[in-house]
Amino acid sequence: MVKKMLISMSALLVLFPAMAFAEDPSGATLNMGLNALWVMLAAVLVLLMQGGFILLETGSTRMKNAGHVAGKTIFTVGLCSLIYWAFGYGIAFGGSGNDFFGWGDFFFDPAKTSVDNGLPTTIFFLFQLAFAAVSLSIAWGGFAERAKLSVYLIFTILFTALIYPVVAHWIWGGGFLAQDGAQDFAGSTVVHLTGALAALAGTILLKPRIGKFNKDGSANEILGHNQVFTALSVLILWVGWFGFNAGSTVAIGDGFFGFVAFNTQLGAAGGAVAALLISWAVLGKADIGTTLNGALAGLVAITASCAFVDPWAAVVIGLVAGVLVFYSVRFFEKMKIDDPIYALSVHGAAGIWGTLANGIFATEELASKVGVGQGGLIDTGNWHQLWVQFESVVICGVFVLAASFILLGIMKAVMGLRVTEEQEIAGLDLSEHGNYGYPEQLKKPSGQNIQA
Numbered sequence: 001m002v003k004k005m006l007i008s009m010s011a012l013l014v015l016f017p018a019m020a021f022a023e024d025p026s027g028a029t030l031n032m033g034l035n036a037l038w039v040m041l042a043a044v045l046v047l048l049m050q051g052g053f054i055l056l057e058t059g060s061t062r063m064k065n066a067g068h069v070a071g072k073t074i075f076t077v078g079l080c081s082l083i084y085w086a087f088g089y090g091i092a093f094g095g096s097g098n099d100f101f102g103w104g105d106f107f108f109d110p111a112k113t114s115v116d117n118g119l120p121t122t123i124f125f126l127f128q129l130a131f132a133a134v135s136l137s138i139a140w141g142g143f144a145e146r147a148k149l150s151v152y153l154i155f156t157i158l159f160t161a162l163i164y165p166v167v168a169h170w171i172w173g174g175g176f177l178a179q180d181g182a183q184d185f186a187g188s189t190v191v192h193l194t195g196a197l198a199a200l201a202g203t204i205l206l207k208p209r210i211g212k213f214n215k216d217g218s219a220n221e222i223l224g225h226n227q228v229f230t231a232l233s234v235l236i237l238w239v240g241w242f243g244f245n246a247g248s249t250v251a252i253g254d255g256f257f258g259f260v261a262f263n264t265q266l267g268a269a270g271g272a273v274a275a276l277l278i279s280w281a282v283l284g285k286a287d288i289g290t291t292l293n294g295a296l297a298g299l300v301a302i303t304a305s306c307a308f309v310d311p312w313a314a315v316v317i318g319l320v321a322g323v324l325v326f327y328s329v330r331f332f333e334k335m336k337i338d339d340p341i342y343a344l345s346v347h348g349a350a351g352i353w354g355t356l357a358n359g360i361f362a363t364e365e366l367a368s369k370v371g372v373g374q375g376g377l378i379d380t381g382n383w384h385q386l387w388v389q390f391e392s393v394v395i396c397g398v399f400v401l402a403a404s405f406i407l408l409g410i411m412k413a414v415m416g417l418r419v420t421e422e423q424e425i426a427g428l429d430l431s432e433h434g435n436y437g438y439p440e441q442l443k444k445p446s447g448q449n450i451q452a
Contacts, residue, residue, distance in 0.1 A: 032118055035251045040123050042247020046130035049240035050077055052233040053137040057144055058437075059229030060341045062222070064427025065145050067437025072149060076140070076156045077133045083160040084129050092128065092165035092173050099176040102169045119250055127247065128168070131191050134244075135164050138195025141343030142203035146418050149432045151411065158407045159198060167194050167396050181373035182392040183362060183385070185260070186248040188304030188354035189392055194400050196348030199339070201404035206418050208338035210425065219333050222340070227288060234292045238268055241299050245306045256307070256369070263306040263314040264299065270318025271298020271325070271350075278326045293329070294322035296346045301354030305361060307370050313361035320357075321350045355393050359386025 050073060058069045086107050094102030110121040136159055143151065170177040171184050184190055213219055224230060246261040275294020279287040298318035305317060328345035337344070362385060364375030376385050411417060418424075423431035430436060 042243035043127040045243025052236035055233035060224035068428035088165040092168040135195040139198035141341040142199030144340040192347040193351035266314040267302025267318035271322040274322025297321040297325035297350035300350040308362040359389035
């Protein structure tokens with residue numbers, strides 16, 4: 001016990017050197033240090049989810065694009081970090097804003113040991129930055145296997161500065177939806193639906209991949225090259241989600257973060273089981289890809305409600321998400337929308353369901369504890385919270401979809417969005433980067449010269 005206390009105090013002294021000179025460290029200072037450690041750990045977990053996105057998109061697409069997927073993910077996370085530091089954070093959380101957008105704190109430069117609401121502002125910034133990067137990576141699902149590298153560069157800037165932070169301000173930064181009591185604890189709408197609708201705009205404007213649909217409108221299955229990568233990605237994302245959801249308590253306090261993590265696990269489990277069973281029942285075979293998507297859909301759905309609902313409701317939310325993702329994938333395919341990694345279903349459809357679920361299952365006790373909104377229909381018999389949740393989905397959805405279409409439409413007219421047919425057939429590894437992600441398996445033909 002003494003050893004553990006010494007280790008904890010040493011860590012706190014590293015983080016907060018001023019404590020070394022305090023004759024009588026207060027309980028408040030110790031509590032701040034513990035909260036800071038927890039949120040910093042959560043930020044690291046959320047950032048490591050990018051490894052899951054790399055494996056998810058790589059495994060779900062073809063071998064000839066593997067290196068491109070990995071490289072552009074690292075590049076865009078780096079660029080997102082710079083743009084969020086310069087502009088995004090100020091629009092989301094700037095202290096001089098209004099009900100519609102924040103203002104101030106651009107090129108964020110906090111005092112070295114500044115604290116806001118009991119948490120170092122530097123750590124809060126890193127935590128929020130990791131969320132912005134996740135939303136951006138979700139958006140890339142709609143661009144996969146056919147977008148120019150330059151499109152990733154330009155849209156990263158626009159999405160991180162003008163789209164994501166506006167939605168974050170409305171719900172998390174004290175904007176008008178926050179004032180209405182919109183409940184989105186860790187981002188079913190702010191992060192997942194925002195990314196999914198940007199992906200929808202992208203995939204519509206880019207048009208389907210070569211060979212995806214036949215002239216009669218029927219769809220061909222373009223299989224990813226590594227289902228083990230995809231399964232591993234789901235596990236990495238699942239673990240990272242504990243930082244995503246439980247970290248959003250931004251405090252250790254009375255251990256409420258454990259309850260949030262508990263609900264998160266139940267939601268994910270429900271999604272995985274329901275997706276396998278529905279695919280088995282409908283297709284006659286238990287589809288592995290559907291099961292993986294079901295787990296992610298359960299995680300997305302429980303993200304908004306993990307702090308507002310009882311455990312039994314978390315299971316129900318996950319089960320519904322698992323069934324929903326199965327039918328959503330087929331709906332988008334019938335609409336001739338090519339969604340290579342199923343971002344629209346996993347993050348879009350499940351994000352909508354998860355946000356609305358609060359209006360049904362939230363309890364008055366937990367809403368009061370979190371301090372946002374009120375209980376849902378089942379607990380209170382009142383439709384008010386469900387209406388607020390519906391309002392937040394519609395307003396945020398319309399804004400993100402319209403803004404993404406406008407910005408990407410301008411980009412399409414000015415610079416084009418898609419690589420040439422020759423480049424797409426050769427693969428983006430070669431056409432955009434000059435070599436292959438799997439050089440031993442794919443050989444560049446002698447004398448071939450494909451311009452990026």
